[in-house]
Amino acid sequence: MSGEARPLLEAVGVSKRYRVGNHLLARFNKVVHAVEKVSLAVQEGETLGLVGESGCGKSTLGRCLTRLYEVSDGHILFEGTDITVLGARALRALRTRMQMVFQDPAASLNPRRRVGELIAEPLIVHRRGTRAEIAARVRALLREVGLLAEHAERFPHEFSGGQQQRIGIARALALAPRLIVADEPVSALDASVQAQIVNLFMDLQERLGLTYVFIAHDLSVVRQVSTRVAVMYLGAIVEIGPTDEVLSAPSHPYTQALISAVPVPDPAAPNRRRIILEGDVPSPIDPPPGCPFHPRCGYATERCRSERPVLSEHGRGWDVACHFPLNGS
């Protein structure tokens, strides 16, 4: 990735807040800080993995990036244009170049429509060719994702979970987007099928030069697909850097704990030091002061309890939000 090139996608200080409660006076209602001042850049052709536990804001961020959600603060630049201010018409044009793939393919496919119609729909909406041209494109897309052209005549329920996800991917590819934001696209699938879909994502990237933001909670899946990885905790990015380096020698204590908690399929592996985190992720309604991770961090000091660390380079070539980053040994 050349560092000089303009990123395909850039988030600048993006926050997403929700108000909970329905008191007449706004000050009596609480605010959920789902995403807190996130800045990141995604270069053309790379895959940025977004990991974190449930409630960390990774899905909310993914939906802000594609403007399925409106941001509360900050800007999102796609191809250099600020998409947070686009009107309806410009937004529709934008959708042809960025698409999303979701966790539950069955929920995103209308059960009453044939697979061919489902994939053709975006092509029809955006007037991409004659009927015959669209039909040919649908057949090509089905083959692209490892299905058969004749599957166009069937209904979604006739397919297994893995095949339904292939249909979801074909649909996302229909308008030839440059960017795909995939939100847990393999976590609902059986292990053997999960590997097939991971391979499909990688093949498509190679063939079509796609850029991905790949959101997942499974670290080994993220490691397999990502060029870089961003780790989120309580709405903020705590570490972002090259996948291999970050996952083999993390700088943030939370990243370290997260990796150590993954059960390794090898009982003979030398006993890894497992860091069992005490307690739960704090509520994003009432985040702790200072570093959001300090109540569960084994290395926390007085400074961590009062001063919030900023995400910045720390001498190892990537960014971490920690006052006392680990040095990798």
Place this chain on the structure above:
Amino acid sequence: MSGDRPGSIEAGPILEVRDLAVSFRTERGLVRAVDGVSLTLGEREILSIVGESGSGKTLTVLAVMGLIRDPNAIVEGSIRFRGRELVGLPDGEMRRVRGGAIAMIFQNPMTALTPVYAIGRQIAEQVRAHRPLSRRAAARRAIELIEAVGIPNPAGAAQRFPHELSGGMRQRAVIAMALSCDPALLLADEPTTALDVTVQAQILDLVRKLRADFGSSVILITHNMGVVAEIADRVAVMYAGRIVERAETAALFREPRHPYTLGLLGSIPPLEGARPRRLPAIPGTPPSPFAIPEGCPFGPRCRWREAACAVRPELVAEGGHETACILTKEARAAARAQSLAVTAGAA
């Protein structure tokens, strides 16, 4: 806590399942979802059953629990718990066996909790169903159990409603409820699948502690090979309603013999070392119980299939390691080397 439990000193297996078959009468004919499963579980043993959706792993333990209530289901074979036959036992009898000694936890803790009562009250209710205690004593016992599963501030937590607890805490509350009968046998169906990895690690620790403190035997169903490696003494791999491989955990991971097991292990992206360019995925999908292939059910997805696979292979033991596959020792070694080569053919 439960040292005086009668019967816990027997040396024999706590659970013995022979030729278990679960079939359903459907519009499309009789469907056999579990087909001739036999297994034994020793005292204090943790057995993992691994498989994908439709492999029959959940139905197998539901049959042990006597919880298959579908009027169109037919359960055949023998299930002996501490020597006592459970298949065909009248409902009332079964409830006594179950309540007094067998407990089950599910993937979604909310299937076992009601949203309208505080968890302390729900656990106390279970305690009173098993033991003649006063309300007050049961409430005290509930708080002890909440403490035993590692929920912070047990007395305070007892007053909380399920929606006020995180997923991990709810699963702990359900485990506390399961412990109310001092179970000799705990059946856990994907207990950590819905949880985050850091919470999963906490729950697996708790299951290990149950064995140590309460002497429970555990059957843990999972699809996650990492969880198996972490916790199980022995593993049974199920495919299309049958056990296709069974061994001690260390042996299974050191020398997986069935091509399906090899495929499952290869499907997991490594967390360390070189990344494979492609994952050696198993082609196709697990068969539907309506269309289980003739002969070896894994045949259509198997890279090493041969003519002899048209006959269904039996589960054959070889030094305590059982496999339902016709591959010879040499062929298996070659298959292993081949799938390892794919994994190692990395970037």
